[in-house]
Amino acid sequence: MPAARQLLTCLRLSAHCLRPLRPTFAEIDLDALIYNFSLLQNYVGKQVEILPVIKADAYGHGALPIARELIRAGARRAAVATLEEGVELREAGVQIPIVLLGGLLPRQAPQALTYRLTPFIYDLRTAEALSQAWDREQKEPESHRIGARGRISVHLKVDTGMGRLGIPYTHVLEFLEALSAYPGIEVEGLATHLATADEPDPAFAKTQINRFRKVCDQIERTGYRIPFYHVASSAGIFSSQEAHFNMVRPGIALYGIPPSLNLTSVPPLKPVMRIKTEILFLKSVAPGTSIGYGRSFMTARESLIATLPVGYYDGYSWSLSNRGRVLVRGEKCPVVGRVCMDLCMVDVSQVPEACVGDEVVLLGNQGTQQITAIDLAAWMGTIPYEVVCSVGRRVPRIYLSNGDVICVRGQDQVYRWRDT
Ligand SMILES: Cc1ncc(COP(=O)(O)O)c(C=O)c1O
Structure with a gap:
C-alpha cells in the first residue's frame, strides 16, 4: 500500500488515531453548537429563518464542519464574508445557498455566478457585471446541455446608518428599478446591519429599524415581492424583537459567546x-x-x-x-x-x-x-x-460530537474525518 494511503487508512481507523500530535489544540463541541442553534431558533420562532454566519472560518471554529453540522440541524442557508470562503465551501460539497456578506467587486462577478453564491449587492456596477456574466453563461452551448442554470440570487444591502456597505436607504426603490434591466438577477433578500445593537441605548438601532421598515413598506406598495428581510445579528436578536423580520444572521451567539454584556436578555449559551x-x-x-x-x-x-x-x-x-x-x-x-x-x-x-x-x-x-x-x-x-x-x-481543531472525536483539522488545514 502506498505510504500516503496507509496514513489515511490509519487516520480513519479510530477516534484515538485522529488525535493530533501537538499538545496544544482547540476542541470544538458540536453538541454545544447545535444547542445554541436550536436555542436561537426557539428564541426567534419557527417563522423566522436563521442565516448562520460562518465567515472568517466560522469565527475560527472551522467553516466546513460547522456548516455540515448546521445543515444536519436544519440550516437551509449560510453566510460567509468573501468569495473565496464561499468557493471553498462549494468545492468541499456544500450545496445550500451561501450568502456573501462582505461585498463583491465587479471583476469577481463571474466566479460568484459560476459557484452560484448569493452576494450582497449595493452597487449597480457589480449588478451589471453579474448580469453580463449570466448572459455569457446562457450563450454557452454547455449551459444548454446541462439545462441552463437558474438566475443568480442576490440580497440588496441597505445602509440605514452603519456607514459601511449599502445602498443609501433613501435610494432603494431607484436601485430596484434599475435592476429590472438585468433579467439574470433575482432579488431574494433585503438586508441592513445595525451599528449599535449591542449598546445600552437602543435609540439609534430603533432609528435604523424604522428606516428599514419604511423601505420594506415602500417596496411592498409597489407590488414587488422580496422573500427575505433581515437586520439582526446576534446583538439585534437579543435586543429587540422588532429587528427579527423573517430572517436573522447570528454569528457569535452560535459559538456560545454573548454578543454584549450590555444586553440583559441573552439566554444561557454554551461555549463551543x-x-x-x-x-x-x-x-x-x-x-x-x-x-x-x-x-x-x-x-x-x-x-x-x-x-x-x-x-x-x-x-x-x-x-x-x-x-x-x-x-x-x-x-x-x-x-x-x-x-x-x-x-x-x-x-x-x-x-x-x-x-x-x-x-x-x-x-x-x-x-x-x-x-x-x-x-x-x-x-x-x-x-x-x-x-x-x-x-x-x-x-489543530478537534471536533467532538456526543463526546467522540469525529473529525480533526491538522496544521496542514486538511480535515480528517472519522470513518463512521
Ligand atoms: C453583515 C453581518 N451580519 C451578521 C454578522 C454576525 O454578527 P454577530 O457575530 O455579532 O452575530 C456580521 C458580523 O460581523 C455581519 O457583518
Missing part, C-alpha cells in the same frame, strides 16, 4: 470552543529569578514555573504577557513574563503537585473554574470575537 495545552517543562526557581524576554517578570518568592507550548503565533496574544490566567488542576494560575511566539510561562506555585504533561486550559473550564472568551478579551484589551477568530492555523 475550548483551548487546551499541556505543561511542557517545569522548574523551581529562587526568589529574584527573571522570566522571559525583557525580564519583565521577577519572582518574589521561591516559585514553580511551568512552560507551555503555546504562543502568539497560535493566537495566545502577546498582550496576555503578565496579564493572562490559565487553569492547572482546577486552579487559575497567572501568565508570567512575555508571551513568546511558540511558548509562554505560568506561575504554578499554588499547585505544587503539577507535573509535566498536565492538562492546561487556556479557554474553557476545568474543575469548578472557567476562563471565558470574555475574560481573555478583557485581559487582552479586545473583544471576544477577536479571541476566537485569532486562534492560529497551527492549532
